Every structure is written in C-alpha cells, then in structure tokens.
Amino acid sequence: MSDDVLIKVENVSKKFCKSLKQSMLYGIEDIARDALNLKTTSNELRKDEFWAVDDVSFEVRRGECLGIIGRNGAGKSTLLKMLNGIFMPDKGKITVKGKVGALIEVGAGFHPMLTGRENIYVNGAILGMSKKEIDNKFDEIVEFAELEEFIDMPVKHYSSGMYVRLGFSIAAQLKPAILIIDEVLAVGDRRFRLKCLNTLQHRLQEKIAIVFVSHDMPQVINICDKAILLEKGHETKIGLPQQICQDYDTKEFLDTFEGLNPSGENYISSSTTFKDVVYGVEITNVYFKDKENERSAEYRTENEIPIKIKIKNSKKREDIAVWISIRTANDILIHGFRKKINKNYISNIIDIDMVIPSNTLLKGVYTITCGIHKGINWGGRVHQLDQVLYMRIKNNDKFCDGIVNVKPIINI
Amino acid sequence: MEQELISSKELIWRLMIRDFSVRYRQSILGYIWAILPQIVTVAIFTFLARHRVFDMGETTMPYVIHALWSVSVWQLFAGCLIGCTNSLVNAGSLVTKINFPKEALVFSAIGQALLDFMIRLIPVISVFIWYGFVPSWSSLLIPFVLVSVLLMALGAGFFMAIINLVLRDMGNVISMILTFGMFLAPIVYPPPVSEPFNMVNYLNPFSPLLIATQNLLAGQELMQPQLLAVMFAVSLGIFLLGWRMFHITMPRIAERA
Numbered sequence: 001m002s003d004d005v006l007i008k009v010e011n012v013s014k015k016f017c018k019s020l021k022q023s024m025l026y027g028i029e030d031i032a033r034d035a036l037n038l039k040t041t042s043n044e045l046r047k048d049e050f051w052a053v054d055d056v057s058f059e060v061r062r063g064e065c066l067g068i069i070g071r072n073g074a075g076k077s078t079l080l081k082m083l084n085g086i087f088m089p090d091k092g093k094i095t096v097k098g099k100v101g102a103l104i105e106v107g108a109g110f111h112p113m114l115t116g117r118e119n120i121y122v123n124g125a126i127l128g129m130s131k132k133e134i135d136n137k138f139d140e141i142v143e144f145a146e147l148e149e150f151i152d153m154p155v156k157h158y159s160s161g162m163y164v165r166l167g168f169s170i171a172a173q174l175k176p177a178i179l180i181i182d183e184v185l186a187v188g189d190r191r192f193r194l195k196c197l198n199t200l201q202h203r204l205q206e207k208i209a210i211v212f213v214s215h216d217m218p219q220v221i222n223i224c225d226k227a228i229l230l231e232k233g234h235e236t237k238i239g240l241p242q243q244i245c246q247d248y249d250t251k252e253f254l255d256t257f258e259g260l261n262p263s264g265e266n267y268i269s270s271s272t273t274f275k276d277v278v279y280g281v282e283i284t285n286v287y288f289k290d291k292e293n294e295r296s297a298e299y300r301t302e303n304e305i306p307i308k309i310k311i312k313n314s315k316k317r318e319d320i321a322v323w324i325s326i327r328t329a330n331d332i333l334i335h336g337f338r339k340k341i342n343k344n345y346i347s348n349i350i351d352i353d354m355v356i357p358s359n360t361l362l363k364g365v366y367t368i369t370c371g372i373h374k375g376i377n378w379g380g381r382v383h384q385l386d387q388v389l390y391m392r393i394k395n396n397d398k399f400c401d402g403i404v405n406v407k408p409i410i411n412i
Numbered sequence: 413m414e415q416e417l418i419s420s421k422e423l424i425w426r427l428m429i430r431d432f433s434v435r436y437r438q439s440i441l442g443y444i445w446a447i448l449p450q451i452v453t454v455a456i457f458t459f460l461a462r463h464r465v466f467d468m469g470e471t472t473m474p475y476v477i478h479a480l481w482s483v484s485v486w487q488l489f490a491g492c493l494i495g496c497t498n499s500l501v502n503a504g505s506l507v508t509k510i511n512f513p514k515e516a517l518v519f520s521a522i523g524q525a526l527l528d529f530m531i532r533l534i535p536v537i538s539v540f541i542w543y544g545f546v547p548s549w550s551s552l553l554i555p556f557v558l559v560s561v562l563l564m565a566l567g568a569g570f571f572m573a574i575i576n577l578v579l580r581d582m583g584n585v586i587s588m589i590l591t592f593g594m595f596l597a598p599i600v601y602p603p604p605v606s607e608p609f610n611m612v613n614y615l616n617p618f619s620p621l622l623i624a625t626q627n628l629l630a631g632q633e634l635m636q637p638q639l640l641a642v643m644f645a646v647s648l649g650i651f652l653l654g655w656r657m658f659h660i661t662m663p664r665i666a667e668r669a
Contacts, residue, residue, distance in 0.1 A: 016667070027578040027668035031661045085511040088663050105509040113434045125426035126512055 005097070006178055006209040007060040007083065012092035013233075014053040014078055015045060022048045042090040052078045054233040055092070060178075065200070065210040067224035067241055069217070069248055074230040076213045080104060080182050083211060098177025101127070106167030106184050112156030116147060116166055119155050123170050137173045144195070145169035164188050172199050179203060179210045186216065197223060217245040217330075242401060250365045250392070253329035257390065267295045267388065274371070274384040280314040281372055282383045288391070289353070295388065301363070301395040301405070305356040309370060313350060318343050321376040322352060327387075328403055329365040336369075340376040362402050363395040413659050416513040423516045428523030435524075446528045450487055451535055454479045457600045471602040472630045474543050477536075482599040484532040485625055488558065489565050489618055490590045491525035496569020497586050500577050507577070507666055514662050515655070518573050522562060548631025557624050557640075564617065564647035570654030577665050597622055603635065614639055617646060 017023035026046060033040050045051070053075040060066045068076050081087045082094055084102045109126045110119045120141060124134040142151050145165040155163070164187045185196055200210060200223060214220050220227060220241050227244040229237040237244050268285060275282065288297045289306035299305055309322070325336030341350060368391075371384035436442040458476050471478040499521040500507055500514065507514060540547065576582035594600075596612050597619045603626075604610045613619050613636070620639045627634050634640060 023668055024578050027665060030664045031574070031578075034660050034664055035657060081509070086508065086663075086666050100511070102510065105505055108506055108510045109430075111430060111434055113437050114430065118430070118433065122426055122430050125423045126506065126510060128423075128512065130422055131426075 004061045005059050006062055007058075007066075007097075007211065008093075008095040009059070009079075009083070010057050010093045010095075012053060012056050012079075012082060012089040012094055013051055014075075014082060014087060014090050015042075015049045016052045016078075017046075018048045018050060022046075051233050053082070053089075053230075056228075056230070056233075056235045057092075058228060058235070058238065060209040060211060062207045062209060063204055064226070065204055065212055065224045067220040067227035067244075068211065068213045068230060069215070069220060069227060069245065070230035071252075073232075075233040076230055077104075077182055079230070080180050080211065080213060083178075083180055096178060099128075100178045100180060101171065101174040101176030102180045102182075103168065103171050103184050104180065104182040106164050106171070107155075108167075110155050110163070110167070113154055115154055116142075116151040116158070120151075120166070120170055123167070124173075127171060127174060129174070141166075141169045141173055144172060161188055161192070165192055168196060172196075175203075175206075175208075177208055179208055181210065182213045183215065185214065185219065193219075217249060221245055246364060249329050253365050253390075257387070268385065271385045271388040272383065273386045274381050276380075276382045279374070279382045281317075281320060282312055283309060283370065283372060283385060284312045285310040286368070286370060286385065286388050288389065296390050296392070298392045298394065301361060301393055301397070302358050304358045305361075305391060307354045307356070307368065307389065309352040309354070311350040311352065311372065313346060313348055317346060319375040319379070320346060320350075320382075321373040321379070322370065323373060324354065324368065324370045326356070326361075327367050327369065329367070332403075334361075334366070334403060338373065338376060359405050359407070361393045362400065362405055363393055364403060365390060365392050367391075413655065416659075417515060417519070420513045420516040423512065424520045424523075427516060427520035431520065431524055432527060443531055446531045447535055450480075450483045450532060454483055454600075472626075472632060473545060476539055477543060477545055478602065478626065479600050480536050480539055481629060482597075482622060482626065483594075484529060484536060485558070485561065485622055486594060486597065486599050486618075487532065488525055488529045489561050490593070491528055492522045492562060492565035493569050493572070494583075494586060494590065495521035495524050496566060497572035497576050498583050499569075500573045501580070501583065514666075515658060518566070518570055518658065521569065522566060525565075526562075547629050550628045550631055554625050554628050557621055557628070560644050560647040561618070561621050563651040564621075567647065567650030567652070567654035570658040574658060574661055574665055578668050593618075598626075617643060621647075 017026055026049075030040065032038075056075075056079060058066065068079065070076055078087065080102070081104070082089050083096065084100055084104065085096075107119075107123065109122045111122065114122070120138065121131070121134055125131075129137075142148055145162075145168075147162060147166060150158070150162065155166075158166070164184065168184065168188075179200075181200075185193055188196070197219070200212075204210060204223075210223075212220065212224055224241045226239065227241040228235055229244050229248055237247065268283070286295075286307065286309050288294055289308045291297045297305075309324075311320075311322070313320070320341045321338050322341060323336065323338040326334045328334060367387040368389040369384075369386050370388060372382040374380045374382060436445070439445065441448075454476065457479055461475050473481075496518050499517045503514075503517050506512075506517070539545075572582055572586055593616075597616050598604070598612060599622070603613050603619075603623050613623065620636050620643045623635050624640050
C-alpha cells in the first residue's frame with residue numbers, strides 16, 4: 001500500500017439479522033465459535049440474515065475527502081462503523097494507516113446530570129485524550145463551542161444545538177490521521193456549520209483523510225473530492241461529487257415522484273392539492289405542447305420548452321390570476337410568478353401558452369407547479385396543481401454547472 | 413490485552429469519578445443509601461437472633477459484628493458482580509458507536525462497589541467501638557483476601573457482562589441469585605459445623621474467602637487454610653479467563669447489542 005493511501009477498503013461485506021431472537025442466538029453461536037476457535041459462518045447467509053454492506057471497495061489518500069451518500073438504510077453507517085473498528089467485516093479487508101477519530105455519536109458518554117465541564121473530561125477520556133491534553137485544550141474547546149457562559153451548567157439543560165457544539169468541539173481537538181463523520185453536521189445553525197466546515201478544510205490541508213456521510217448535497221459537493229453512492233449495501237457509483245449528487249437527486253426525485261403519483265390516473269386530478277369546487281374556475285389540462293399530452297419530457301438546454309395550460313371558466317367574472325412556478329428536483333424555487341388574465345380574455349375556455357426560452361435551464365430535473373388565484377393581489381387560491389409537469393434537461397456543455405444559465409457577458 | 417488496560421487507566425478512573433459524581437447528585441440522603449439497606453438487614457437479623465427466633469449458633473465475635481462485617485464483604489462481592497454485569501448494557505450507545513477498550517467500562521464498575529464498602533466501614537467501626545472490640549493484628553492481611561474477592565467478582569462479571577448484552581435476562585438472573593446467595597454463605601450465621609449444612613462452607617466459592625476474613629478479624633486460626641489457597645488460585649483463574657473471553661468476543665457482540 002503506497003504511503004499516500006490512508007484507508008483501503010477491499011471487497012468488504014457485512015451481514016445483519018432481521019429477527020431479534022434469531023440475532024441473539026446467532027450472537028451466542030458466534031461467541032462460541034470465536035471462543036473455541038472454530039470456523040465462522042461469515043461467508044454465507046443464515047436464516048433471516050441479509051447483507052447490509054455488499055462488496056464495497058475504495059481508497060482514500062492523504063488530504064482527500066470522500067463523501068458517502070445514499071438513502072436511509074443503504075449501509076452508510078455500517079460502513080463507517082467498520083472503518084472505525086467497531087464492527088468486523090464478514091468478508092473482505094479494511095486497512096487503515098494511523099489513528100481513526102470519529103464524529104459518529106456526538107456527546108458520547110455525556111451524562112445529563114454532569115456539567116459541561118465534567119462532561120468534557122469524560123468525553124475526552126472516552127475519545128482517548130489524557131487529562132493533561134484536555135487541561136491544555138480546555139479553553140479552546142469551550143471557545144469553539146461558544147459555551148463560556150454555560151459550561152458549568154448540567155448538560156441536561158442544554159439545547160440540542162449546544163449539545164452538538166460541545167460534542168463536536170471536543171472531537172475537533174483530536175488530531176487523528178483519519179476522521180470519520182456521520183451526518184452530525186445536520187444539527188446546528190448556519191454559523192456553526194460554517195465553523196465546522198472550516199475546521200475540516202484546515203484538517204484536510206494538514207493532510208489527513210476524511211470520510212464524510214451526509215444527506216446534505218451542497219455540503220458534500222463543497223467539501224468532498226470524490227463521492228460514493230450506496231444503494232442497499234452495494235456501491236453503485238463512484239466519481240466526482242457534483243455528478244454523483246446530481247444523479248442521486250434526480251433518481252430520488254423520480255422514485256419519490258412515482259411513489260406519490262402513480263401513473264394510470266389522470267395526472268391533473270392526482271396532482272391537485274387544492275380545489276375550490278364552487279368557485280367555478282379550474283385548470284383542465286397542462287402539457288408540453290410539442291409532446292402531446294405527456295406530463296414528463298426530455299429536452300436539451302438549447303431547446304425551447306413550450307407549455308400549454310387550459311382553463312375552464314363557468315361564471316361571468318372580472319378578475320382571475322394564474323401563477324406558475326418552476327422548481328428544481330429538490331423543490332428549490334427557481335422562478336415563480338403571477339400573471340393577471342385581462343378581463344377581455346376571460347371567457348368559458350382560456351388558453352395559456354408559455355415558452356421557457358432556450359439556453360435557460362441547465363442539466364437536471366425540474367418541475368412545473370401552477371394554479372389559479374381569485375385576483376392578482378392574492379385573492380385566495382382556487383385551484384392548485386403541484387409538480388404537474390416535470391422535465392429532464394440534458395446539457396452537452398462540459399464547462400458549466402448549475403441550474404440556470406445566467407448568461408453573463410464576459411470580456412477578456 | 414494488558415497494554416489496553418494500562419493505556420485506558422485514565423479512562424477507567426474518569427468513568428469511576430463520573431459514576432461517583434452522578435450518583436447522589438439529586439438526592440437528599442445521599443451516601444446514606446449506600447449503607448442503609450445492609451444496616452437494616454443486620455438489625456433485623458440481630459433482633460431475630462437475640463430473641464432466639466432462629467437459633468443460629470454462637471459466633472466467635474459478637475453477633476452484630478459478625479453479621480455486619482460479613483454483610484459488608486458480601487456486598488462488596490455482590491455489588492461488584494451486578495455492577496459489572498450491567499456495565500455494558502448501561503453504557504448504551506457507547507458500546508455500539510465509539511471505538512475504545514470496552515474493558516474500561518467493566519473495570520470501572522468495581523469503583524462503585526469499592527466505594528460503598530469503604531463507606532460501610534464507618535458503621536462497622538462504630539459497632540467495634542460500641543462493643544469494645546479490637547480487631548487483631550492479623551486483620552492487616554484482610555485486604556489480600558478482599559483482592560481475591562474482587563478478582564472473582566470481576567472475572568464472573570466479564571462473562572456476565574457479555575451475556576447480558578445479548579440476553580437481557582442475565583442481569584435479572586444474577587440479581588436473583590445474589591439475593592438467595594446471601595443465605596448460602598455464613599453471613600448471618602456462623603460457619604456451620606454439622607453435616608449437611610457445612611456444605612456451604614466449601615461448595616460456595618465465596619465462603620472460604622469470607623470465612624478467612626472472619627478468622628483474620630477475630631484473630632483466630634484459619635479454619636480452611638488449604639481451601640483458601642485453592643480459592644486464591646481459582647479467583648485469579650476466573651479473572652484471567654473472564655478477561656480473555658471478554659477480549660475475544662467483544663467485537664462480535666458490539667454488533668448484536
């Protein structure tokens with residue numbers, strides 16, 4: 001193994017048992033086998049067992065940060081625990097060079113009755129720091145956590161944010177060769193998260209290796225050099241974080257979408273989240289004009305995207321407004337706007353044509369949400385269709401990333 | 413294995429301090445709870461003995477001293493064993509999420525029992541003074557016997573801690589056995605001399621150690637010198653075996669806890 005590689009994972013697998021009672025019995029069987037030095041049953045699955053991590057391999061070098069993403073239950077935490085030395089792999093080998101520090105359970109060993117000060121010593125001792133080390137770093141720890149005022153208060157009165165700050169702050173003082181982080185940065189306000197990310201960047205510059213598990217895609221893209229996607233224990237993709245995260249977001253969107261909106265039903269009615277039936281105005285159809293009654297379509301960035309909305313009106317009225325919003329797969333609003341329908345155009349059937357101009361949307365999956373309001377000045381909702389259409393945009397341009405083409409004018 | 417123990421000695425100490433600080437933080441009577449149950453038990457038995465409700469035979473030292481001392485030594489053993497058995501289960505997510513020598517948790521569990529023993533010496537010494545009883549010089553050898561008691565409890569505790577993680581019944585089973593166990597050793601009665609009752613003197617591994625402390629305290633000749641020597645060896649053996657087994661199986665068990 002070259003000097004540079006700090007973590008090497010080769011074809012590692014781990015199994016778990018589904019049923020609790022079986023698990024206890026298997027536990028006893030495993031102890032007996034270990035104690036008597038008999039061969040273990042690691043290679044096969046016994047009844048009720050399943051592979052939580054299946055044949056995963058990767059390497060992490062000095063100064064590199066690897067991100068691991070995937071759904072809940074994909075095996076991320078299990079993989080981390082193996083890296084941390086808590087679990088032994090059932091198949092394969094893990095080689096680790098140097099001390100491993102883990103931010104898996106922030107505030108491990110914290111006892112609610114003890115004060116922050118006392119807990120720093122306990123937690124530090126559990127993480128392997130000597131009393132002298134803790135004494136030296138005590139002030140730094142309290143300062144980083146911004147808890148000078150509350151350090152002598154029993155921890156049970158801390159807010160969850162304070163708890164995390166203290167836990168992270170203690171672990172951040174460790175200078176291990178390898179740092180493993182499991183979704184702990186989700187809690188904590190923006191300022192604290194920035195501080196944490198800063199600390200991680202510093203450590204990376206000091207040439208440690210980091211393995212980072214998160215559901216927060218922007219964080220992963222920000223700090224990781226490469227990323228792995230885990231699905232049901234299998235390592236399905238490995239590559240640049242940008243790519244992996246986008247693919248993952250897209251896939252998640254489509255999966256969730258299919259789940260909530262079964263095809264076969266009229267998609268107008270299934271995407272209706274609000275309908276005022278007595279008011280007498282409703283959207284009867286929304287579709288991509290050049291794709292004939294389809295709710296989903298694929299386009300390229302260079303294409304124009306024509307959308308048609310048909311509205312039926314059954315009463316004489318003066319004021320209707322339509323509103324439309326375009327969102328990303330993650331439900332981030334790109335552009336939402338309301339438009340008043342001029343009363344000259346209000347009749348029984350109203351046709352609206354909308355075109356998203358070419359070269360606006362970059363690669364990704366986007367959704368259209370539209371609705372009708374009683375008036376331009378927020379008179380109240382009449383009909384709302386959430387994510388009624390979605391489009392997948394492909395882009396050949398390798399030199400740009402993101403959501404919207406801002407069309408900057410550049411002079412060199 | 414020994415390396416791990418030496419490197420985690422600070423952790424063990426820190427965990428003991430933690431348990432100690434937490435214990436009586438929110439209670440009023442505080443440390444009195446450490447000694448009250450045993451004092452009550454001894455008081456009840458003394459009362460029963462004095463009024464001949466049970467005829468337990470003569471003890472070499474005044475009955476109260478015999479009972480109080482024996483109960484304290486028993487609690488050292490029992491408290492240590494229960495503490496160790498429950499140490500891993502009580503540590504919660506520490507066992508499954510952080511990598512550190514878990515032996516530290518088991519070792520630190522004896523701290524509580526030791527401290528309680530020290531506290532119990534206060535009423536014991538008070539009773540000595542009351543009765544004008546002066547322990548003989550051989551009492552200085554008692555700590556050696558106590559070390560053996562601790563080793564035995566720790567050794568068994570290692571086994572029980574692991575099993576308790578997987579089969580949660582174990583904690584309750586041990587508690588129950590220890591409750592009965594108190595009557596299976598010459599604690600509230602003097603060592604029996606007649607068959608078949610004197611079986612408790614040698615079938616129960618704790619008895620020889622207990623009897624030795626009683627003998628040393630009273631300044632008598634040791635009643636079971638060979639058995640005592642055997643018990644020293646046995647307790648050391650159980651300790652080493654338990655520790656070894658813990659060391660081997662702990663990784664496997666972290667997955668099942």
